[in-house]
Amino acid sequence: MLDALGDPTRRSIFELLAVGPRSVAEIAADLPVSRPAVSQHLKVLKEARLVSSTAAGTRRVYSLDPQGLAAVRGYFDQFWNQALAAFAQAVEKPEEEP
Amino acid sequence: MTTDVSVRSSIEAAAAPEHAFTVFTDGLDRWWNRDYHLLPGELKRIGVDPHEGGRLWEENDAGDVCVWGRVLTWEPPRTFAFLWLIGPDWKVPAPDATGSRVTVTFAPTDRGTRVDLVHDRLDAHGPGWEGVRDGVGGEGGWPGLLRRYAAEA
Numbered sequence: 001m002l003d004a005l006g007d008p009t010r011r012s013i014f015e016l017l018a019v020g021p022r023s024v025a026e027i028a029a030d031l032p033v034s035r036p037a038v039s040q041h042l043k044v045l046k047e048a049r050l051v052s053s054t055a056a057g058t059r060r061v062y063s064l065d066p067q068g069l070a071a072v073r074g075y076f077d078q079f080w081n082q083a084l085a086a087f088a089q090a091v092e093k094p095e096e097e098p
Numbered sequence: 099m100t101t102d103v104s105v106r107s108s109i110e111a112a113a114a115p116e117h118a119f120t121v122f123t124d125g126l127d128r129w130w131n132r133d134y135h136l137l138p139g140e141l142k143r144i145g146v147d148p149h150e151g152g153r154l155w156e157e158n159d160a161g162d163v164c165v166w167g168r169v170l171t172w173e174p175p176r177t178f179a180f181l182w183l184i185g186p187d188w189k190v191p192a193p194d195a196t197g198s199r200v201t202v203t204f205a206p207t208d209r210g211t212r213v214d215l216v217h218d219r220l221d222a223h224g225p226g227w228e229g230v231r232d233g234v235g236g237e238g239g240w241p242g243l244l245r246r247y248a249a250e251a
Contacts, residue, residue, distance in 0.1 A: 072103070072220050072223055073103060073104075073105050073220060076105045076217050076220060077105040077107070079134075080105060080107040080215055080217060081107050082131065083107075083129075083130075083131065084107050084108070084109040084213065084215060085109065086129040086130075086131060087109070087111075087121065087122060087129045087213070088109045088110070088111040088213075089129065090121050090125060090128045090129035091111040091112075091113045091117060091118050091121045091211075092111055092112050092113060
């Protein structure tokens with residue numbers, strides 16, 4: 001399930017959707033990725049139940065799956081990976097002045 | 099459906115477990131990402147009361163303090179576990195907030211210390227973590243993550 005977030009572009013899309021629902025075109029405008037590539041990534045995220053989509057008029061809007069514990073896991077997975085990396089740096093560098 | 103919703107993360111650091119444990123707990127303020135906080139304003143300090151039942155707390159630049167966790171296990175230099183009361187929306191926890199659990203273990207290796215972190219009982223924050231949609235525009239949490247991604251890209 002979390003493999004879906006192993007890809008940096010998919011992580012970026014996931015983070016973007018955390019800010020608010022977006023269409024494929026809007027995602028593609030914010031990232032250096034083509035629309036077809038965005039669609040492909042969204043498909044993977046949907047299959048992992050991280051993202052869901054709804055029709056809004058003529059367009060389809062994507063958002064984080066609000067029912068999905070997968071999204072909660074994805075969130076904390078990223079959070080702790082980043083936190084531990086920062087922690088390890090702090091462990092290995094000399095104590096800073098308070 | 100299983101109720102054991104958890105994530106795991108590990109890292110190795112070139113220092114003895116005693117030092118790693120101290121930096122993780124007493125030194126929390128040194129490595130914590132300043133973008134993550136619950137109170138409005140800037141994060142001034144974040145800390146852990148070093149005993150079982152102790153608070154995990156933060157203080158903002160206005161001097162307000164809030165508690166976002168409780169120490170469950172305090173066994174230096176091997177195990178540190180705490181109740182995590184923060185949902186993905188990074189709002190100040192309600193007095194009756196249910197929490198998930200974070201367990202951090204420190205094991206000696208040839209290189210130094212292997213740190214294993216397990217954050218489980220995550221279903222306490224879901225399903226339907228509806229707060230996320232309301233909270234994402236706040237000062238903590240997601241926007242900070244996004245800024246980091248933007249900086250890396």
